[in-house]
Amino acid sequence: MGDCHYLEGNVRAERRVEYAKGLLDQIGLGADRLEMHLISSAMGREFAETTVEMTERMKQLGPSPLRRRGNEK
Amino acid sequence: MNEFEPQIVAFCCHFCAYAAADLAGSLRLQYPTNLKVIRLPCTGKLDTLHVLKAFEEGADGVMVAG
Amino acid sequence: MIVGEQKPLEEIKELVADYERILVLGCGTCVTVCFTGGEKEVGILASSLRMATKIDGQGKVFDEDTVQRQCEWEFLDAVEQEIKEHDLILSTACGIGVQAIVERFPQARVAPAINTTFLGLPEEHGLWTERCAACGECMLHQTAGVCPIARCAKSLMNGPCGGSQDGKCEIDPEVACAWQLIYDRLKAQGRLDQMLEITPARDWSTSRDGGPRRLVRQDLRID
Ligand code: SF4
Ligand code: SF4
Numbered sequence: 120m121g122d123c124h125y126l127e128g129n130v131r132a133e134r135r136v137e138y139a140k141g142l143l144d145q146i147g148l149g150a151d152r153l154e155m156h157l158i159s160s161a162m163g164r165e166f167a168e169t170t171v172e173m174t175e176r177m178k179q180l181g182p183s184p185l186r187r188r189g190n191e192k
Numbered sequence: 193m194n195e196f197e198p199q200i201v202a203f204c205c206h207f208c209a210y211a212a213a214d215l216a217g218s219l220r221l222q223y224p225t226n227l228k229v230i231r232l233p234c235t236g237k238l239d240t241l242h243v244l245k246a247f248e249e250g251a252d253g254v255m256v257a258g
Numbered sequence: 259m260i261v262g263e264q265k266p267l268e269e270i271k272e273l274v275a276d277y278e279r280i281l282v283l284g285c286g287t288c289v290t291v292c293f294t295g296g297e298k299e300v301g302i303l304a305s306s307l308r309m310a311t312k313i314d315g316q317g318k319v320f321d322e323d324t325v326q327r328q329c330e331w332e333f334l335d336a337v338e339q340e341i342k343e344h345d346l347i348l349s350t351a352c353g354i355g356v357q358a359i360v361e362r363f364p365q366a367r368v369a370p371a372i373n374t375t376f377l378g379l380p381e382e383h384g385l386w387t388e389r390c391a392a393c394g395e396c397m398l399h400q401t402a403g404v405c406p407i408a409r410c411a412k413s414l415m416n417g418p419c420g421g422s423q424d425g426k427c428e429i430d431p432e433v434a435c436a437w438q439l440i441y442d443r444l445k446a447q448g449r450l451d452q453m454l455e456i457t458p459a460r461d462w463s464t465s466r467d468g469g470p471r472r473l474v475r476q477d478l479r480i481d
Contacts, residue, residue: 124207128236129258136256139243145267146306147313148247155256159208163215167223170202170255174224177198177253184313186250241298244305 129157151180197226198252203242205235205258212257227255234258259379260288260352261386262295262372267306270348273369274307274318277346282307282371283337283359284324285351292386294372295350297324303350303371320348328355334362341366377408394464394471400457402443409436415457 123129133155140150154176156169181187204210210231216223228251232238235258246254265273274280282304290296304320311318323340325333328351334341341347341359346367349356352374360368376388391408397415398405407413411429417437421428425438444450462468 123234123236123258124205125234125236128205128234129208132235132238132256132258135238135240136243139240142240142244142267142302142306143247146310148309152247152251152253153243153256154253156209158212158257160211160215162212163217163219164221166209166212166257167216167221169257170200170223170227173200173253173255174198174226177200178196180198180252182196182198183247183250183252185247185309186252239298241301241305244302244309248305248309 147184149180152177152183199250200224200227200253200255201246201251202227202229202255202257203232203235203238204229206231206233208235209257232258259291259377260354260374261292261376261378261388262289262352262374264294264299264303264350264372265370267310270303270307270369270371271310271314273371274311274346274348277318277367279319279321279344280307280346280348281321281323281340281344282348282350283328283341284322285328285349285355286324286326289351289355289372290324292380295352297322300324300350303348329358331358331362334358338363391465393462394468395460397457400452400455401440402447402449402452404436404439404443406436406440409434409439415460 136153136155140153143153144150154173158166158169202209204213210229213229235256238256243254282300284290284295284297284300286296289299293299300322304322307318307320321340321344323337325337327333328349341363342365346369347359348369348371349359350371352372353370356368356370360366377390377392378386378388381387388408390405391413393407406415406417410417411427411433412419414437417440418435419437422435422438425435427433427435441450441453444452464471
């Protein structure tokens with residue numbers, strides 16, 4: 120936090136992510152499907168690792184309930 | 193289940209995470225191909241509507257990075 | 259502006275339960291500027307409902323539109339066709355807008371997606387507070403521009419009461435005592451003598467107590 124080009128854009132984003140998580144729970148998608156990560160421009164390795172880890176977590180969760188119902192676009 | 197490749201949409205700040213993704217690329221680091229990166233001028237631009245649209249269009253997960 | 263707050267999604271899901279083709283109709287005026295029922299909020303609500311009902315296995319249609327003002331016939335007429343093609347109009351306007359729809363199109367089924375909360379202003383980004391109770395007889399000239407009807411918990415004409423402590427109202431330490439605000443402002447303007455003037459008991463018939471109100475302006479009438 121605070122390591123932001125626009126000073127506090129990511130702090131605001133975090134609050135919005137929290138709000139959206141609540142909405143995802145109400146919708147039935149589940150807050151777990153939305154993640155916020157703080158990654159600065161020098162963190163190329165962390166970026167790659169985070170995406171790999173998140174992919175793993177999403178695999179655990181399984182496909183989105185919207186896709187599971189055969190509602191795929 | 194084995195075949196399941198989660199679709200992930202990543203909203204990345206132009207100055208932080210997007211640059212990090214670039215760096216990861218130039219370091220030849222592997223990251224999942226199922227990741228769709230959307231560049232924002234700043235994650236402060238993140239809009240609840242964008243997150244919902246990503247899910248509506250079939251994303252299994254959404255990542256916000258900045 | 260008229261300030262409102264969206265109802266919880268769970269509650270809205272119940273409101274739409276018996277309908278299939280739903281139009282989420284926004285309003286481009288008050289509820290847009292308080293981020294409750296403008297085009298963007300309509301988008302968020304419709305998207306949420308599409309997904310929620312799909313997950314529940316119902317899969318309803320939620321179309322979206324926003325008119326400039328739901329409380330004027332002209333703007334509603336512009337979406338007449340759309341209103342008629344849907345079996346429920348889920349309005350994100352204030353209660354006036356919701357009523358206007360069904361007055362103009364008596365066959366329309368309407369449901370409110372928001373709770374109309376008060377007349378107020380954005381004090382800070384993300385914080386709205388009440389300012390006026392539409393009492394029908396404005397007295398702001400006596401109170402240095404602070405409304406004791408809407409902002410004093412007891413709507414006292416001659417305050418403050420004994421519950422005023424350190425500038426806060428006894429109902430809630432977060433709420434400023436309106437009469438303290440009046441006192442401070444009068445003092446700053448050098449007219450504390452105004453505090454000594456006794457305001458007589460008021461005639462509340464101009465307010466809600468007199469029943470639904472109407473306003474006629476002969477100069478504006480056409481026939
Ligand atoms: S319908 Fe309500 S919210 Fe919309 S303009 Fe009229 S008063 Fe304002
Ligand atoms: S005195 Fe009446 S009209 Fe004036 S601001 Fe207060 S409630 Fe509104």
